[in-house]
Amino acid sequence: MKRALYTVIVFTRLNTRRFFRDRLAQFFAILFPLIFLFVFGSLSSGDSGNVSFHVALLDQSKTAFASKFTEQIKTSKTFKIDTSVTNLTTAQDKMSKSQIDGIIVLPSDFGVVKPGQAYPSGQAQILYNQSSSGTGQTLTSVLQGTFKQLNTQFVKTQPPFSVVGKQLNKKSLTSFDYTFSGLLGFSIIGLGVFGPVNVFPELKKQGILRRLHTTPLRVWQYFMATMFSQAATGAISIAIQFAVAIKLFHLKVDGNYLEIAIFTMLSIFMILGIGLAIGGWARNERQAAPLSNIIVFPMLFLSGTFFPRFLMPHWLQTITAYLPLTPVIDGLRLLTTEGKNLLQIGPQLGLIAIWFVVIYAIAFRVFKWE
């Protein structure tokens, strides 16, 4: 047994060394997931809590009040004024392309002090498209609130009813939290499935696996060495992603890093089984490539890699809960950002264990050395 494990250790060591010499493998294991992290991270970090509207502001009034009001709106956090728009035609054109959410028009009589009145008055208009009526209505009521504050400066009244917003000290998940665990799942798939699926057919074509088969090397030794070396490269890749997410996208890790590492290793072992099964079964690339795409792509979309599963219809959520990648992504999110520990994610660990047994049972059965 000791000799058999020595075999595994040497094979693991050489596999890992090979990775550090192979630029292409490094690109796919480390840089490729990082590119996705940058893209999806930038997309989802913009909407972290604060609502804002992109609007065009058309000031047709010449009054001092109107210019003062314009300045005030420009400094507001709620409104992002597109200053490049100066007339209604370009504003409508931009709105039809959804580049802005709405148009605020201050008509020519806005802010004029009417005869017999002590203070300025006027009516602003908000223009929005049919397709974004929700945004338009929200925009209207936000602006109404702004006016209400203004009004009390001119007319002192005490409204009988009012509402005040109060922030609870409870954190909810940001969309980046979902994105990040999904991207970790994506890189685990990349490592675990596409790694062996690309390498094994080539090794078979060159007769390298066949040559190894003339030695007493056993399938389990070969699998185990691949598992350990993939876990090592996976650990590096995922650690880098955590570092980038914390530094650049303000990821707050609530969980224990050791538990996250253990869970990540178990996930890589299980998902790698899919790659070993496909790569081990296929005689050549022509068999390996289509099969891996058929299995991997639906899983990527249905397990919550690129968008969270709670957006799916209920029946689809029920089915996709049992896919191998789903407990990986859910578990990573629960551990990383929801502050759970390994004991609390029993269902995820259980599902990973069941898939582990099923997948490796298949992988051992279908493995071919040539």
Added chain:
Amino acid sequence: MTDAILKVKDLRKVYDDKAAVDGISFEVKKGEIFGILGPNGAGKTTTLEMIETMREIDGGTIILDGLNVAERPNAVKRIIGVQPQSPAFQDKTKLIEIIELFAAAYGEKVNAQSFLDEVDLGEKANSYAEQLSGGQRQRLSIATALVHRPKVFFMDEPTTGLDPQARRNLWDLTREVRDRGVTVLLTTHYMDEAEVLCDRVAIMDKGKIIALDTPKNLIKQLLKRGFKKEQQVEQANLEDVFIDMTGKGLHES
């Protein structure tokens, strides 16, 4: 024959109702270089692969060093070394690591450098396998097949595609392996190779062995049957010219 290390009896292999190997029997003596000759498709490689435990045996028995190959493939693997037709190694792996890897496949730790020195690749220990020439790859492959001190060494058409210098070098290496007491079983379709290298040869055709003897005896028997070759006046051939002009040494960087 009591000193036979390999005994093959009525060996059969059938592909789609066609017998690729059709009930052949032969024995290989300990410490000899035994060649299996024949045209492509004669069943040479299939025979070799069945002895190497790589193909299922459809009929007959193979006893290798007292082990029944069909029953104890793993024990057989520990006493054989295999040189494939076109050896290949994984990229980005140093020669010294490749030797370590193959030794580890047998659960053994060896002095990898000495194995590389034996096949004149000592200086290349830290090169990657993909930087080797065809002949060097063949030599590396021989080194990997000897890491566990096998009793029988199999070579499947070892010199196909090599230049004359590399071929001669490989013949020398094969003799060295034999001189260490390792029995060598090789297939080839080069008759000159069989003539200079093999102690005995079996000629196969259509799955059967049609002749088995030393090269010298086979030639003698042919001459006895009244065979006459067109008289050759030249005392040398084109290969002799080639070797004379380009030297016997290996041409490689």
